Amino acid sequence: MAAAGPSVFLLMVNGQVESAEFPEYDDLYCKYCFVYGQDWAPTAGLEEGISQIASKSQDVRRALVWNFPIDVTFKSTNPYGWPQIVLSVYGPDVFGNDVVRGYGAVHVPFSPGRYRRTIPMFVPESTSTLQKFTSWFMGRRPEYTDPKVVAQGEGREVTRVRSQGFVTLLFNVVTKDMRKLGYDTGPQSILGLSPAQGIPP
Amino acid sequence: MNPREEKVKIITEEFTENEEHADVGRRKKNSKAQRRQRKKQPPTTDPEDMVSEKSHNGSQQEPAQEEPETHLLGMTAKRGPRSLPPIPSASRTGFAEFSMRERMREKLQAARSKAESALLQEIPIPKPRRLRSPSSRELETEFGTEPGKEVQGTQQEDSQSYSRVKFRDPVRKTKSKTQAPPGFPSAEEAYNFFTFNFDPEPEELEGKKQIKGRDGSDQEEESGEELPVQGERKWFGDDGRILALPSPIKPFSSRPPLFTPAQSIKAELETLYKKAVKYVHSSQHMIGSGDPPGNFQLDIDISGLIFTHHPCFSREHVLASKLAQLYDQYLARHQRNKAKFLTDKLQALRNAVQTGLDPEKLHQPLDTTQKTINEYKSEIRQTRKLRDAEQERDRTLLKTIIKVWKEMKSLREFQRFTNTPLKLVLKKEKVDKKADEEVYEAEIQAEIRELLEEHTEAYEQKMEEYRTSHQQWKAWKKAQRAKKKKKKQAAEEDLDEETEELPAEEGPVKPIPPEPTDPAAIEQRVRERAAHSRRRPGEPMLVPELSLAGSVTPNDQCPRVEVLRRDDVKRRSVYLKVLFNSKEVSRTVSRQLGPDFRVHFGQIFNLQIFNWPESLTLQVYETVGYSSTSLLAEVFLPIPETTVVTGRAPTEEVEFSSNQHVTLDHEGVGSGVPFSFEADGSNQLILMTSGKVSHSVAWAIGENGIPLIPPLSHQNIGCRSALKRADAISSIGTSGLTDMKKLAKWAAESKLDPNDPSNAPLMQLISVATSGESYVPDFFRLEQLQQEFNFISDEELNRSKRFRLLHLRNQEVPEFRNYKQIPAYDREIMEKIFQDYEKRLRDRNVIETKDHVDTHRAMVAKYLQQVRESVVNRFLIAKHHFLLTDLVVEEEVPNISILGTSLFKLAEQKRPLRPRRKGRKKVTAQNLSDGDIKLLVNIVRAYDIPVRKPTASKFQQPSRSSRTFSEKHVTSPSPHSPTPSADFPLSQVLVRPFVEVSFQRTICHTTTAEGPNPSWNEELELPFRAPNGDYSTASLQSVKDDVYINIFDEVVYDILEDDRERGSGIHTRIERHWLGCVKIPFSTIYFQARVDGTFKIDIPPVLLGYSKERNMFMERGFDAVRSLSDGSYITLFITIEPQLVPGESVREKFESQEDEKLLQATEKFQAECALKFPNRRCLTTVIDISGKTVFITRYLKPLNPPQELLNFYPDNQQATAELVARYVSLIPFLPDTVSFAGICDLWSTSDQFLDLLAGDEEEHAVLLCNYFLWLGKKAWLLMGSAIPEGPTAYVLTWEKNHYLIWNPCSGHFYGQFDTFCPLKSVGCLIGPDNVWFNIQQYDSPLRINFDVTKPKLWKSFFSRSLPYPGLSSVQPEELIYQRTDKAAAAELQDRIEKILKEKIMDWRPRYLTRWNRYCTSTLRHFLPLLESSQGEDVEDDHQAELLKQLGDYRLSGFPLHMPYSEVKPLIEAVYSTGVHNIDVPNVEFALAVYIHPYPKNVLSVWIYVASLVRNR
DSSP: OTTTOOSEEEEEEEEEEEEEEOOOOOOOOOEEEOOOOEEEEEEEEEEEOOOOOOOOSSTOOEEEEEEEEEEEEEHHHHHHHHHHHEEEEEOOOTTTTEEEEEEEEEEEEESSEEEEEEEEEEEOOOOSSSHHHHHHHHHHHEESSSSGGGGGOOTTGGOOEEEEEEEEEEEEEEETTTTTOOOOOOOOOHOOGGGGGSSSS | OOOHHHHHHHHHHHHHHHHHHHHHHHHHHHHHHHHHHHHHHHOOOOHHHHHHHHHHHHHHHGGHHHHHHHHHHHHHHHHHHHTTTOOOOOOOOTTTHHHHHHHHHHHHHHHEEEEEEEEHHHSOOOOOGGGGGHHHHHHHHHHOOHHHHHHHHHHHHHHHHHHHSHHHHHHHHHHTTTTOOOOOOHHEEEEEEETTOOOOHHHHHHHHHHHHHHHOOOHHHHHSSTTTTOOOTTTTTTTSSBBBOOOSSSSSSOOOOOOOOOHHHHHSOOOOOOOOOOOOTTTTTOOOOTSOTEEEEEEEEEEEEEEEEOOOOOHHHHHHHHHHHHHHHHHHHHEEEEEEEHHHHHHHHHHHHHHOGGGEEEESSSHHHHHHHHHHHHHHHHHHHHHHHHHHHHHHHHHHHHHHHHHHHHHHHHHOOOOOOOOEEEEEOOHHHHHHHHHHHHHHHHHHHHHHHHHHHHHHHHHHHHHHHHHHHHHHHHHHHHHHHHHHHTTTTTHHHHHHHHHHTSOOOOOOOOOOHHHHHHHHHHHHHHHHOOOOOOEEEEEEEOOOOOOOOOEEESOOOHHHHHHHHHHHHEEEEEEEETEEEEEEEEEEOOOEEEEEEEEEEEEESSSOSSEEEEEEEEEEEEEEEEEEEEEEEEOOOOOTTTTTTEEEEEEEEOOBBOOOOOSSOOOOOOEEESSSSEEEEEEOOOEEEEEEEEOOTTSSSSSSSOOOOTTOOOHHHHHHHHHHHHHHHHHHHHTTHHHHHHHHHHHHTTOOOOGGHHHHHHHHHHHHSOOOEEEEEETTTTHOOOOSOOHHHHHOEEEEEEHHTTTTTTGGTOOOOOOSSSGSSSSTHHHHHHHHHHHHHHOOOOTTSHHHHHHHHHHHHHHHHHHHHHEEEEEHHOOOOHHEEOOOOOHHHHHHHHHOOOOOOOOOSSOOOOOEEOOTSSSSTTTEEEEEEEEEEOOOOOOOOSOTTSSSSSTTSSSSSHHHHHTTTOSSSOOOOSTTTTOOOOOOEEEEEEETEEEEOOHHHHSSSEEEEEEEEOOOOEEEGOOOOHHHHOOOOOOEEEEEEEEEEEEEOGGGGGOOOOOOEEEEEEEEEEEEEEEHHHHHHHHEEEEEEBSSSSOOTTSSSOGGTTTTTTSSSSSSSEEEEEEEEEEEEEOOOOOOOOOOOOOOOOOHHHHHHHHHHHHHHHHHTTTTTOOOEEEETTTOOOEGGGGOOOOOOHHHHHSSSTHHHHHHHHHHHHHHHHHOOOOOOHTTTTSSSSSOHHHHHHHOOBBBBHHHHHHHHHHHTTTTOOEEEEEEEEEEEEEEEEEEEOOSSSSSEEEETTTOETTOOOTOEEEEEEEEEOOOOOOOEEEEOSSSTTOOOOOOOOOEEEEEESSSOOOOOOOOOOOSSSSOOOOOOOOHHHHHHHHHHHHHHHHHHHHHSSSSSEHHHHHHHHHHHHHHHHHTTTTOOOHHHHHHHHHTTTEEEEEEEEEEEEEOOOOHHHHHHHHHHHHGGGOOOOOEEEEEEEEEEEEGGEEEEEEEEEEEEOOO
């Protein structure tokens, strides 16, 4: 079998959850996890992580910087169910309860290279104003039963969300044997772009 | 087939139907495949078949085949007009209308053909469609798609039904006509005609007669054999009928009939008041009703006005305007430079001919090359002519300009003043004379050459003609001469004739040989023409330039008439009115006419409109002085296209002219009146007032850059056609695109010049159309891009194992639902992956009896399997519906009490002395994996474990070796053991029980405790593995594993052989004896989160060597005091760690046949109950096996139990009831939650239940309740919860003075106040005619009152406000029981025994398994007794007998009793007892099976297992 070529392709993702922009909140931490299809399996690295609590910088940017590294390698036989990274950001509310401040998800980029992704984050909304008040009061904001919900499309129509904040991620993607298995994800070299093209100045 | 089986089959069929309905989703997925299948079907009517069939029919004339033939012909008639070849259109400019016109024509033709179909039928011309090559047809079927075919099909159906009526006669005629010569009716036809055999239509016949009369054919002829219609093609068809259009009179009135004249006339005449309505814009021009009016804006920019003629023009002005016009013309021509273009073209053509003639470059066959060359040559000729004409025109124009200029100059000189500043300057451009001459000469030479060639060709042709004609002439001459000779001989006889004949015999004139062409003459001609039309070589090129640089003579130097004219001009002013939709919307300011007759307005009018403009008009008004205003002319402006927006619109000039007659008394030439330039008044001219308005009309652009254009209304064909002209693609439009092939073909045929700029858009269109796809189908197709999206063909998709696997996984087929990492290559996929699946598919309808031994049960199992599958499929669909709570965790709005408690909590102590138990956090079963979940079993204690009997009463002194080891030790340290008396020092035996828990082949056991009431208090931890590693809710729900809790007695034997070693060593053997078990399904634990309580241990009725009684008084008397309860009990606490969220049942509303009101009432009732007591079960409607909602009381109805059971104890009511309960309990139990994965509870009726022989508590309870009702008891169905089942159904009966609670699954009954009753709470009671909900404070049966008549305690569903409507029962009238075949039962018994023996041997692979036949036969003999006594009261006799027979054996064994469903549970049960585990070397086994058949194939199975160890 080995002579006939590889039977899986590998996708290596490293990078970091760089920073976030939550104008209203401070002292946040984030969790990340990967959601992938049935044909995918992590081979190395951590597929889940929880960051330190970061406070806003004192300068004008007021940025929350985690610089939380991601390093994981997947193997797969099928690009269907390409991994998505799911982020959820938590932080204390007025009463000190940890409440969720945002969910977001983005696919890992397909082709090798360096990418920076800024994900808009959102949280589920309370179903009524009264609920909103009580949830604020009790410190139990509505949460997704599973953060991985944000990586799937099914059933989302029943929820209402509010957008708040952005999280910036940096990905370095390396693939192996994709082309040998017949998947051409169009490397950037064809387009004549330099590897650093993905990063805005 | 017996009726029972029949019924099962019917149900099965019904069910499969339902299944189909339920699986819409799945079918959608398959729909593509279906479509494909349909596609593969041969087309219903093959055109070729049609033709062949038709010809066959035509030749062999069979009346029986008439029907299909009409059908076919009807179709061809319909198709005929469709496939008519397109009318070739040669016009290039009219191309836009081409396709449209052509389609119109086609339609017309199609319509006409309907009328003329009879005629069409007469001449069976093979239609072009049918002459297609097979390959093209194949292409059509391939792409072709049956949408088109389907449409055709429906059309055909229409036309068939239509044509069948209409075409029958013509067809019959055509058929006969093929034999008879055309125009002549066959004999049969004639016969038919005159015997009125065809459809008799009197009026037509009448008409025919009349016409015949007119024809003058008499009655005689009509009655004769020959028809009078032979030659009358005009009026009569071959069928002898008048050729006429169908009668236009409809058989029914198309107007609505007037009703009731008496009353309505008055009503109609009455004047009705109608409120005045505001003008509503006609929908044609109305733009989207939602748009605010005036949102659209049209900008009209009127920049100015120029008169090309005006009454006040002086003569000079006339000339000047003429000059200006000519100059404009010149400029235009110069810009186009047609002559240059044609010259270039000519050059190109010449080159093409040159290359074409070049022999080296010949690629094509000679004839085609020759052909193209000839074509080129003719083209050259034509182009040259055109070029010459153009050049000549250019030259004339130049000449005219110069002439007019000269005239003007002379006029100015003559009148001695100038009125216009016009000035013409002729610029001479020097040319290189030599080069010029060369070019000129070359041109001429080329032309001469070509002409010569042409002439020679023509000459040769003529020569050829001449030769042939000359030959002819010669021949004729010869003949003539010969004739003349003859004539001369005859001349003597008849001279006159000759003279007469000669002029008649003029014959062909002697052909004149054509003159050879004279090159000199041609050259002469060419040179002449060139000199005439072309610039002479060396002659400078003249470029006229018109400027307004000249000066106008001031007034004081002019004569009076001229001054008057100028004054008159000054008095005049002009303004324009803007009319929108022929309403004046604005007007320009009035401007004075300048001396150059130009008026500059420079005004922009912004028209706010909300209608699509119909017309835009400008009216030119002229005011003379202060008085009269006259309308000079009207100018119609075109409405701009939607693409024209302000800023981009070019200024256009629109000409106008007026026909007014003006005569003036000054120099002005007037208008409409003759005048002359010449002094003598000759050469008169009449000029009319005319001019040009320069303007631009455009759509305005809104603030945000959106053009304010009303959307095009589709009725506005006029506007659209204006639009179309702009762009070739849009002009052809989407409809035209379908004709793309034709268009390209036409373009190729007509040899469009690809270089012609006017053809550019067309060429572009053609290239666009032909480059992508050469074949444009002429049919409409849904999903036209489907094929483009299929990345591989369907066959390949099916062939690939990988794609198949992916597909099946996507369909959530159970076998593949959680398949991970599907390999990337086919070769890595094992074929056996599909084997199970395929086998399942294959076996769906095959009943296999291997596992089941009994065919009936096999069928039932199959059926259940199907029900399960369909329900699971339904569930899978429902699983994709989400509720908010599935996705979002949200705190509920707290009510006052919760708020209060939470406030109270604030004041609570942080660490209370008596801490409360807090609920565990529930885990959603999604991100779990193997090993995460553990099953915790806490075994607390047990009561009344059977104790060992003193070994064999036969041997008072047990042998040394067989003396139990424990006896010595156990008896002494137990001070409270009831052995104070010395009467039986050794007979006091105790028990050392331990508990073994087995779950999913994992076994854990507790330590050994002592005594019949042991207390372990131990927690056992068992890992849990979900099937396929799938921890989703659905998967967990369907876990079928059971938790077996077995209680064993640990017996330690001292096997020390040598007494001397007793002091130094211990040599014992531990044996374990099974005492009983408790079986708890995992699903129960899963759904209830924890199972906590005291359970009855399932102990076999006979335990050899053990006794259930408390045997403290054993020796004293035979009336042993029984314990309060009948059995042994164990206290357990089982839970899952972490706690799993049980899945919810499907939120699916099932259809129902119940009354809507009743359903509403049930909902209300349940809501009310749930509000008061959310934890109590309330059931009003259930779902029957076909998935319909049924009111629950319909299930309860007195039903007869088997007669056999009634005959058993004819006069003992209670015994009969118990027997019936036993019968019911013998029907195997199959929990719904397992089979239907917690989806829903399906209730089958009692007969279905008996047919299926499987069901859960509800079915058992319903059947038992129905039996009790039949027995005349007061019985209710009791819905509540019990241990360990959880929510369940029991039966409550009212005996004379007390209530009894029956467990239908075990057949046991309990008194209301029995503490060991497993029923723990009562939710509601259901009777045959009402439902009562428990609204008492408590729900434990011990503490409630079952008197349903008290409304304070029981809330009834039907009450005075809603009386019982008398619902009919869903149960059958009567249950029919078949006697079970005893022979079959016996056979089954043998088979089971054999299987079990084999299994036991398998389980002991390391030891020899010996069977003690003697013991086996004894046991076998014994089992029927057990059955007849229901396992009671036999123990002692039994024991005694066994001991008597097998005295020297140490026996341990027990009978197992269970209802029979299949073999597997029996094996499991035997295995779990662990009988086979004994490893004493000389052990022997005995196994006996007995099956007692009850009616309706209910089988009671007894298995007696024993192990024997010989005492030495």
